[in-house]
Amino acid sequence: xxxxxxxxxxxxxxxxxxxxxxxxxxxxxxxxxxxxxxxxxxxxxxxxxxxxxxxxxxxxxxxxxxxxxxxxxxxxxxxxxxxxxxxxxxxxxxxxxxxxxxxxxxxxxxxxxxxxxxxxxxxxxxxxxxxxxxxxxxxxxxxxxxxxxxxxxxxxxxx
Numbered sequence: 193x194x195x196x197x198x199x200x201x202x203x204x205x206x207x208x209x210x211x212x213x214x215x216x217x218x219x220x221x222x223x224x225x226x227x228x229x230x231x232x233x234x235x236x237x238x239x240x241x242x243x244x245x246x247x248x249x250x251x252x253x254x255x256x257x258x259x260x261x262x263x264x265x266x267x268x269x270x271x272x273x274x275x276x277x278x279x280x281x282x283x284x285x286x287x288x289x290x291x292x293x294x295x296x297x298x299x300x301x302x303x304x305x306x307x308x309x310x311x312x313x314x315x316x317x318x319x320x321x322x323x324x325x326x327x328x329x330x331x332x333x334x335x336x337x338x339x340x341x342x343x344x345x346x347x348x349x350x351x
Contacts, residue, residue, distance in 0.1 A: 214238045219331065219343035229342045231310070232256040241347035242327060245319045253332075255313040257342045263305040266290050268315075269335050272328035272348075281330070284317045289334055313342075323350050 214235040219226065235243055236252040245251055266289040271278035280286070293301040294312045301311055313334065328350070333343040 214243065214346065215240050216344040216346045219333065219340070219345055226260075226340050226343055229257045229259060230255055230344060231258060233344060235346065238346070238348075242349040243330075243346055245323075245348050245350045247319050247323055247325075247350060248321045249319055250316050251319055253313075253315045253317070255334075255342065255344075256310060257313065257334075258310050259305050259307055259341055261307045263336055263341055264303060266293065266305075266313075266334045266336055266341060269331075269333040269340075271331045272326075273331055274326060274328050278331065279328075281317070282320065284315070289313060289315070319350065325350055 214233050216230075216233050232255070234252075234254045237244060237246075243251075268284055268287045268289050270281040270284040272281055273279075290303065291300075292313055292315050293305065294314065295301050296310050296312070305311060326349075328348055330346050330348045331343070332346070334341045
């Protein structure tokens with residue numbers, strides 16, 4: 193009960209702080225329904241790109257999405273694109289995302305996820321102190337095997 197209440201309050205707080213949402217771009221080379229799956233995206237401290245990711249802090253991400261098919265499991269695919277080279281985002285790439293998926297009422301999602309229903313993906317990640325001060329394009333996707341379920345691109349600056 194406490195976890196559900198905490199999640200709901202944390203989500204409301206994030207939504208109030210980030211009411212306008214984060215501006216992002218669709219991913220290229222994916223099916224159009226993948227780009228249409230995301231209905232809103234908020235990244236803490238980022239109303240407009242480039243998102244400033246401060247080293248030594250934690251960044252919060254809230255994505256609302258509607259899958260176009262039933263989903264059995266989700267993993268992250270998170271890359272920092274530098275000079276057109278995708279570099280895995282340490283600690284966030286290839287991580288089980290299933291534990292971070294919630295229903296619209298704040299409860300942990302039951303699996304499989306059902307096509308056409310709205311879900312919330314909440315994540316937080318450390319911006320490590322050893323990250324270089326660069327300006328990557330962040331490519332963030334939720335994948336099931338080799339199939340992309342959601343995907344977005346956002347310009348960032350690690351400071």
